[in-house]
Amino acid sequence: MPVEPPPSRWSFGDPSRYDPVDDLVAMGADLEPGTLLAAYRRGLFPMPSGEPGDPMCWFCPVRRGILPLDGLVVSKSLRRSVRDHEIRVDTAFAEVVDACGDPSRPSGWIDADIRAAYLRLHELGWAHSVETWRAGRLTGGLYGVAIGGLFAGESMFHRERDASKVALVGLVDLLTDEHVADRLLDVQWLTPHLESLGAVEVTRGMYLGRLERALHLQTPAFPAASG
Numbered sequence: 001m002p003v004e005p006p007p008s009r010w011s012f013g014d015p016s017r018y019d020p021v022d023d024l025v026a027m028g029a030d031l032e033p034g035t036l037l038a039a040y041r042r043g044l045f046p047m048p049s050g051e052p053g054d055p056m057c058w059f060c061p062v063r064r065g066i067l068p069l070d071g072l073v074v075s076k077s078l079r080r081s082v083r084d085h086e087i088r089v090d091t092a093f094a095e096v097v098d099a100c101g102d103p104s105r106p107s108g109w110i111d112a113d114i115r116a117a118y119l120r121l122h123e124l125g126w127a128h129s130v131e132t133w134r135a136g137r138l139t140g141g142l143y144g145v146a147i148g149g150l151f152a153g154e155s156m157f158h159r160e161r162d163a164s165k166v167a168l169v170g171l172v173d174l175l176t177d178e179h180v181a182d183r184l185l186d187v188q189w190l191t192p193h194l195e196s197l198g199a200v201e202v203t204r205g206m207y208l209g210r211l212e213r214a215l216h217l218q219t220p221a222f223p224a225a226s227g
Contacts, residue, residue, distance in 0.1 A: 002125035002146075002219065005033035012042045015208050018060055026058040031117035033124055040145055040152050041215060043208050045188060048111050056113075064207040065190035069180045071198040072172045081162035085132040085139060087170035089223045093122045096129040096141040100155035110155065118154070121145060128222050130171045132163045139163040142171065149183040149217030151175055168197065175220055184214040 010029040018025040025044065029035055039045065044058045074082075097118060101110030121127035131141035140163025142156035151171065158164035175183050187194050190201045202210070 005037065005124060008032060008035035008038045010035055010038070012039055012044055012058070015043050015060060015204075018204070020204075021062060023059050023061045024057055025060045028055040029058070031056065031113055033117075033120050033126070036117060036121060036145070037126065037147065040147055040150065041211075043204070043211055045152060045154075046114070046117075047109055048114065050109070059188075060204060061189055061207075062204050063190070063201045064204060065187040065194060065199050065201055066207065066210070067168075067172070067185040067187055067194065067197065067199040069172055069176050069183055069185060071200070072169065073196065073198040074169060078162055078165050078169070081166050082169055085134050085163065085166045087166070087173075088131045088133055089170075089174070090122070090128055092131055092138055092141070093127070093129040093143065094119060095138060096131060096143050096157070097155075099138075099141070099157040099159070100143065102157070105157075118143065118145075130167045130174070132158075132160075132166045132170070134160065134163075140165075141167045144186075146219050146222070147215060148219055149179060149214035150186065150211060151184070152186045153188070165197065174222070177220065179217050182210075182213050182217060184210050 012026060039058060043060045046056050046058055049057050097115055101108060101115060118127050127145050129141055129143040132139045139160040140158035142153060144151050144153040156164040187199050190199055
């Protein structure tokens, strides 16, 4: 079971009063585990501004990307890739975060502070990685935060074609149970890539309503890493 950290000394206020036209809803605070969990429970997620020394930015998008668990689009080629890879959970969390934060990737935003913060969340049992492996080599993966019925996807990467998509298939399988209609897979912003996999866009209000229901569910059992 995840370990609940000390509560945050920061408050993110009432989400219903956030600016209705601005995705950026707060700046500052810290990245302590209690702060991160409080933010996700309010519908927010952090992202650095990109300038060293600047305060952390917190977003609650006006138009939010989510992936309905019963709406994942799996092409024939992706099905073949699923057969070619092994799915593992939480066996290489730090390596997944490092690969997602590779500075050579365009629009990179995962800095040392973000890395350290999510490693702490992982140690407490709140952050998880879903990984794709082939021939003993990590080929792709994703990581995110699981709170009740919410899985907040943070980033994904691939080193072989379709490897990150295979990880997404594995995540959806892991989250799919009798509560599938109320679980919430958050992908932050809708992109053409995610849309091609079945992600859709909802309003902030719709997202917050879904979030409230999801947080009352039990967190799915993530397989314990071995070795």
